Amino acid sequence: MTTVQKQEQMYEGKAKKVFRTDDPNIYWIQYKDSATAFNGEKKAEIDNKGILNNRISALFFQYLEKQGVPTHFVELLNDREMLVKSLEIIPVEVVARNIVAGSLSKRIGQPEGTLLAKPVLEFYYKDDALGDPMINEYHIAALEWATPEQMDAIKAIALKVNEILKEFMDSLNIDLVDFKLEFGLHNGTVLLGDEISPDTCRFWDKDTKEKLDKDRFRRDLGGLEEAYREILRRLEGKLQD
Amino acid sequence: MTTVQKQEQMYEGKAKKVFRTDDPNIYWIQYKDSATAFNGEKKAEIDNKGILNNRISALFFQYLEKQGVPTHFVELLNDREMLVKSLEIIPVEVVARNIVAGSLSKRIGQPEGTLLAKPVLEFYYKDDALGDPMINEYHIAALEWATPEQMDAIKAIALKVNEILKEFMDSLNIDLVDFKLEFGLHNGTVLLGDEISPDTCRFWDKDTKEKLDKDRFRRDLGGLEEAYREILRRLEGKLQD
């Protein structure tokens, strides 16, 4: 039941535009069809990607809220748009990993697909000009990107999201390999923000090992729209039980 | 009072050789004159470097032991050699930083010399083939490079060493910018191992800001032997009070 009015655009990122509304507590997010990788070096427009990610993110956020995770999600508006709580984004991207893939495979010299004995969290300084460098909690504390108390909340939420989504995706016959989260402050409280979509997660079909995520774009595998559509199909199938 | 006998070489690293002795609890370390940088890509022989680092390391270890830091140091034997407790080296290099320099300056886009509001610890996986990649405590736990309990001991020792040496170097009119430590297990106990020398620390003269460390070699500034000799001179001046 939208009663807020869309106002001027605040910023445009690589995948979304963020608008103010007449309520300072609420922002209006519009998902774009742009796909980017390697810090924006590789770019394309993918038909319907914005629509699919908007719907997929909404389903994930709703599911997480039901399990007690504090997210910015307020309401799905239409195909490409959702309302969210206004956040002051913390400039730390949090990656959670269950299976070795991508940069971690290169970093530690272990093949993609290696199971991790415990979930791994990684922290990256959200700064496109620096290429989102990996950092740790000491950097975050010393440079005051987040307080230790905020980091405790962030780590707890990230690990909880991982437990919930790992089990949920498992029930869709999908391995949750890894994913990236962003957090922000809303009236001083840490909330999970941004998006949860095949752009920000690695999803592998458990039987075929087929990649159902942005690696299809990064690695020129084709079939990106179909893969994202398959994720949405499985999510809707389960959540409309 | 050496009573142990030097036996076969166990391994030769970039800066030191490690020999067994007839006592399984004791290894015999010989410091070489080789200087390397950038993961071994840049190499040279520097007259007397091994002698200077052996003496400097011995002084630092003795000073730290007196303040209650558990180190591998046993005894200075001669110009180039010391006895140490035998360690099973933990494959995690620990860097402690007080002032931004080197790789951290590039990583976070802040100029060398920026004071950090709190000490920063960083962890690197000790693996020359992978180029000693930066990792964090989640990687260390998941890949079982050290237990969380061992990491707690390692972090506590690293921060204590930093406090002690920062204050001590300050009294020699030197800024302790950053340094790298290695740890190992001796009969199950975590001990500080390896070396503490101008090869593994950044030392800046507080007045002239002159670099008195391996950056003179990395950056082709010349005067490496003289810089290391100056560090030894100031250490001996203070410790022979």
Ligand SMILES: Nc1ncnc2c1ncn2[C@@H]1O[C@H](COP(=O)(O)OP(=O)(O)O)[C@@H](O)[C@H]1O
């Ligand atoms: N609830 C929110 N409030 C304010 N900003 C948000 C919120 N959720 C996400 N953002 C920010 O919106 C911006 C646009 O998203 P995106 O296009 O994915 O950007 P990027 O190019 O940084 O990946 C990002 O900076 C993201 O952190």
Ligand SMILES: Nc1ncnc2c1ncn2[C@@H]1O[C@H](COP(=O)(O)OP(=O)(O)O)[C@@H](O)[C@H]1O
């Ligand atoms: N007390 C010890 N017991 C066993 N090994 C040690 C001890 N102290 C240091 N070492 C190891 O000795 C090796 C040789 O040192 P160095 O020449 O500095 O090697 P590197 O080429 O790895 O820098 C290193 O692998 C180091 O970890």
Ligand SMILES: [Mg+2]
């Ligand atoms: Mg984004």
Ligand SMILES: [Mg+2]
């Ligand atoms: Mg060494």
